[in-house]
Amino acid sequence: MTRPSLPMLLAVYAALVALWLATYFLAGISIGGVGHLTIALAISTLKTLLVASVFMHLWYGNSLNRVAACAGVFWLAILIGLALCDFFNRSSMAAEQSNPQPASSSPP
């Protein structure tokens, strides 16, 4: 069975700690303009990729596991992507409906 070596596990842990401190200190300094939250979430994604590929053996194991993991992310993208499409277009639809028709369709 292939598995990550001990130096590999320790290197990933060191990287995770460095990224953890980076997120914390980045939040404390003013970059201005460009969203801090975007940077923080990008760092989170980097950390998750490290955890998934080495700690969770995704890099070493069966490719079927990688398919299952990607499927989870794909469905999540559908969930969030389509829901946010709705969210971002709500206001324009609401504007179109701001002059409602006479209530002919209301129940008696």
Next chain:
Amino acid sequence: MASLDTTPLVAHQFDDLHQQHEAGELGMWVFLATEVLFFGALFLAYSVYHMWYTEGFAEAAGHANLALGTINTGVILTSSLFMALAVRAAQMERRRALVMHLLATIVLGSAFLGIKFYEYLEDYREHLVPLFGWPFEYAGTSPEAAKLYFNLYFLMTGTHALHMTIGVGVLCVLAVAAWRGRLLGPRSQPVHLTGLYWHFVDAVWIYLYPLLYLIGAPHL
């Protein structure tokens, strides 16, 4: 020591140990994919309300304990390292190392939960828990946004803490089994599968930390 275990190594529905391991691992990954969607719904709700009430959320998040949240992130990352080391020890048939690494993971997981509980207690004392009809008093500019933030905060960290609690429970069962000389070499897969679950819960926290704590930092 592993020979103390009298249950058959390969269950009768599998051809061999390799196939059994592949099936178990894939099953766990499929379960984790459903967990991604389970937590994904909460993250979606958070995203929408955060876009609506960006200022209000940032102000409310200033009341979360950033120091304890940051410490807890370090605690959970370290627990993941010990979990990974436990999996390695189990596969290499090192009983003593397996038990010690499992215990370290349990201790760090419990420390995380203890710190989390202390934070909840602090929020309760400051009347920031908008649940169970408890008094909610918030002096900031948008109490409605703060109420939404704290609802999501307790729902998301609470669901996460529940997962952690289940994980600690399973790890305790594994630690006892490991102490009795089980879960080594070809029988080590339960440790690996629990590890996958534990690392997943760690990854969820990796996202909760910036979304619930860091947005309250002064410059974010």
